[in-house]
Amino acid sequence: MGSRQTSTVHGLRRENRARALWDLYLHGPGSRQRIGAGAGVSPGTVSNVVGDLMEQGLVQESGSVPSGGGRPSSIVQIDPGYAFVLGVDVGESSVLVELFDLAMQVRGRHRIPTELARLAPAEVVEQIVAGVAAVLAQSGVATDDVLGVGVGVPGLVEHSPLAVVHAQTVGWDAVPLEALLHERTALPLAVDNGAKLLGQAEHWFGAARGAADVVVVLLGHGLGTSIFTRGSGARAPMSSPGEWGHTAVVVDGQPCRCGARGCLEAYVGAGAVAARYDVLRGGPAEGSEDLETRVTELLARTDSDPASATVLAEVVRYLGAGIGNLVNVYSPSRVVLGGWLGRQVAALRMTELAGAAARNALRTPFADVELLRADLGADAVALGAATLPVGRFLSSGGQRDAVLGSRPV
Amino acid sequence: MGSRQTSTVHGLRRENRARALWDLYLHGPGSRQRIGAGAGVSPGTVSNVVGDLMEQGLVQESGSVPSGGGRPSSIVQIDPGYAFVLGVDVGESSVLVELFDLAMQVRGRHRIPTELARLAPAEVVEQIVAGVAAVLAQSGVATDDVLGVGVGVPGLVEHSPLAVVHAQTVGWDAVPLEALLHERTALPLAVDNGAKLLGQAEHWFGAARGAADVVVVLLGHGLGTSIFTRGSGARAPMSSPGEWGHTAVVVDGQPCRCGARGCLEAYVGAGAVAARYDVLRGGPAEGSEDLETRVTELLARTDSDPASATVLAEVVRYLGAGIGNLVNVYSPSRVVLGGWLGRQVAALRMTELAGAAARNALRTPFADVELLRADLGADAVALGAATLPVGRFLSSGGQRDAVLGSRPV
DNA sequence: CCACTTCTTTCAAGGCGTGAACTAAGTACA
DNA sequence: TGTACTTAGTTCACGCCTTGAAAGAAGTGG
Structure with a gap:
């Protein structure tokens, strides 16, 4: 069950909120007019939706630009500090944890050298948890302001529905990584293959x-x-x-x-x-x-x-x-x-x-x-991992409680 | 322009019509209750939507089944004869044209032996057009009752947006097949790779x-x-x-x-x-x-x-x-x-x-x-091709005019 | 004949997007 | 300085949509 529930008139509003947010996220700050054109909705609706989002504090006014002999566009943007996301790159030789704001600026970083093939999964989980704690402490961001944690791993990730990792090359055989992490943190999780996440990062922000x-x-x-x-x-x-x-x-x-x-x-x-x-x-x-x-x-x-x-x-x-x-x-x-x-x-x-x-x-x-x-450097996988909770958040229309479970973007 | 336009309250209805139709098409005749459960909408809406579709003649009542000590379910189904579709399999050794009703029963068939690698694209177009005419004549179906023609071809099909075929192995280099067919028929067209369409057929009706x-x-x-x-x-x-x-x-x-x-x-x-x-x-x-x-x-x-x-x-x-x-x-x-x-x-x-x-x-x-x-036999590709116009029709919520252009299902 | 179950229909209520009219805020030019 | 023009955003009556609750329909069991 659970197709895309746009069947109700409520979901329609959520969909339009999501469209506006994705537009602002991917194309950066912009006018209400641009949002309307991109989403295919009337100016009236854009005003209404953006008004909602501003009231919520997710979106803010940020200046205006002239527009060839008419009223200038007023520009709105997503407040970068409205919430934060964590990206984790579980690599073969290190675990990297990074904290990003909604503008995907790095707010904290912690790298733990490791040798994945020689570690028990439970030890890796501890490293991730420790890294997350370290980054949050170092940056002073409260747990409540974190939308979720994206984790990139080598090997095949099966969502059934919680992520199970099969990485034959490092000796991981059906490791229930998401379940293990759930026991150690209350943050919403999203686990996926590292190569896929690197691709996501390059596609959203890099050479792709x-x-x-x-x-x-x-x-x-x-x-x-x-x-x-x-x-x-x-x-x-x-x-x-x-x-x-x-x-x-x-x-x-x-x-x-x-x-x-x-x-x-x-x-x-x-x-x-x-x-x-x-x-x-x-x-x-x-x-x-x-x-x-x-x-x-x-x-x-x-x-x-x-x-x-x-x-x-x-x-x-x-x-x-x-x-x-x-x-x-x-x-x-x-x-x-x-x-x-x-x-x-x-x-x-x-x-x-x-x-x-x-x-x-x-x-x-x-x-x-x-x-x-590729454009992005050594932390491309962590960045890609961080896009997972961001994607869920935006697609939900900016509702934080909707960011649970582990289906991919 | 032109994302999935569910932004308006009108499109919402179309979406729900489409959901109901897909349910009936893929799972066969069924009760309103099943449709509601599948689409995630309330019983009232199902009644309303199905009523619309019945008024249009697309859907019809077809008996009822008892249901454990309560009012029996009344069963509705898509009227198989409401409209028809054509599927064409352009193979390396023959061109096969088949006519289907909406229950995907074969209503007519015409095979033309050929040797694709030795024919000019224009000749193939003529064979297709002739085959379509022959099948329609033989079955007595009016052109107006045909939703469209799906065509499966070997090689790579590029939609830009009209289909262009690159089939190096039979000497087709950027053949604008869809444009050529457009000149010879007014029927809505959909061209895609034959292997993909065979897969579609097996996925909808066969071993997959x-x-x-x-x-x-x-x-x-x-x-x-x-x-x-x-x-x-x-x-x-x-x-x-x-x-x-x-x-x-x-x-x-x-x-x-x-x-x-x-x-x-x-x-x-x-x-x-x-x-x-x-x-x-x-x-x-x-x-x-x-x-x-x-x-x-x-x-x-x-x-x-x-x-x-x-x-x-x-x-x-x-x-x-x-x-x-x-x-x-x-x-x-x-x-x-x-x-x-x-x-x-x-x-x-x-x-x-x-x-x-x-x-x-x-x-x-x-x-x-x-x-x-695979379950399906020699006409699997033609059947798969016929699913293209069907898919468009259903996704449009059963509006015949919406079946134009050539983007894939 | 009555109680109970299951499926379907009816309808008032509330929410949403549109389109048109309108306000806001500039430029060009006389 | 002021008038005409242009573009951006806002307001609101209207029509459409789905829901949820209640009512109706059509069976079964005793």
Whole structure:
């Protein structure tokens, strides 16, 4: 039960409040006229709705702009300090917690180094809870002013309806993360795949912004993707993640840490890069720095180190094939490459990568594709996670009590 | 402009009409009470809405059923003869036109053998138009009673906003099919990818019915797929097609007719099957029957012909890998295999196919997957195509004039 | 024949968006 | 300085919508 309940005349008002709020959130401060045009409602209704929102304190007047020989537009905006949201990035080597206001400005940050694959889920939950407490204390924001906590995790997230996480690569098998968190905090929760959330962040605020159909690829230790179809810059278009890193690009090829063979991740993931480099150099690596540092340093010397250049070329070849596949399947107008490793590859070999993708894609869908490097940096996943409670809040028309449960935006 | 315009109180009524109609269409005749429960509206409103629809003639009373010691439910249904729809399947070896009533019963059928790859698009348009005219004449249905024509084609369909078809494999390069058809008929049109429409048909009426997340694979001359996510049996859940057949499963592998290398279609498509068989037999084939007949006969003798069995085993291996990829990406609860070739493979080697898929998929998403053979037969694509105008009609709340333009359901 | 159950209809009440008229607040120009 | 014009926002009567409660309809069981 529970389709979109716009069947009642009450829900209609909520819908129009939501439309106004989404407009202000995504396009920034603006005139009532713009809101009316975007939502397709009459000026009278906009006045009425915006009046409501201002009375509630969610929206505030913020100046005015002249408008070519007529009454100037008075500009309204969402009060950035009306409420706050938390975003958590559960990464393979650290847990990052960030606090944002409604303008998505960072109000607090706390990073806990960790090694996900060696930790019990309960320990991770404690780290998250501790991080949340630390950030709130440090920023002086009251719990009551927090709309909710978004959490990005690796692996597959199943909503049934509480989020259960399957991340074979870090040894998480059906971890009921949302239930565990519920026991330790009263804040509304929203859990989803990290790659999907990175995509959401890039789509709302980064390199994927404004494109109708976009594919965002996250390349780091693992490999993930998220897809947005036929939703301009507009509200919650539709995304779809999945374990794309574990699709076969070479049937019966290299063994992958997931147990199967020929997965894309087994060719382009950070682990694969390091391992391949060791093979080319004829021996295991020296120091015991963490993987991210090793791979970053390795890629920094492609000019002088032939083995490094070879490894990078192979990554480009396979990643290009993978991107070509995505283009064939989704025919996006833009592909954005993010993640700490992806951004490095993009910086070094964007042209070659586009060429490799072109060889593997059909002419037609590939013709209009732009291949871009992600805009957002290391905290893109946390930002994306924070968009989850924000999205619920806006879609509910700005009612804080409506922000419960765990269905995705 | 033009988001979902439920902003007005008028649109609200249309929405509720649409809800009632979808309920009756997908779940069959039923009581007003069921409609109310499904749509989440009060009994009074249901009476009101259904009364409207009956006055219009779209809905009619059809008996009643007892209900445990109370007033019996009176049953209402959509009048199957209120209007009709046409579905066209533009296949690689024939153009099939079918006429359906609103209960999706076939009222007329016309098949034109053809060879798509050797025909100019304008000739195909003529065949479609001729087929439509023939079916209407033969069944005695007036043009005014036809809601529209759905057309399924191979390749990528771009809506911009009129449908343009890119089917590299049959030599269609940016064919403005919808515009061409518009010049030759006044009927409302809807063009989309054939594999997507086959999926739609299986999802509404066939083996994919009732599943929340389903992947439907079409294997014939080419290879396509369609995906339905998080929409139970309910309305227009969301599908997504694309040239899945031309994703690389072996980077730099077999050359494919699309020009790239290692495409899945180059291993499991009908052409690949025939070619591989010829290689194993050490020479080209004898007769010059069409591909479908040759491959069908070839697969009929896997018991006695080792070369045939080998070919089939290879198809299973690669198709299994492809299906494993789909499972990893979409984590469906069900995978349905259709298309003339797909149904044969499913009938012969379902168990082996599931095994091959399992080897290539992650444990978690694969655990609960059912792999099924498609229910619907040779006219599944035409049926799926016919759902397009039906879907528009229902979503508009049963207003015939609203059935124009070409955006997908 | 009466009590009870279940489904459907009727209707007053309250809420909502529209469209038109109106007010507000500027610019252009004489 | 003032008049005409332009654009933005507000007010309000009107019609439409859904709800919720109450009434009606059509059965069953005793």
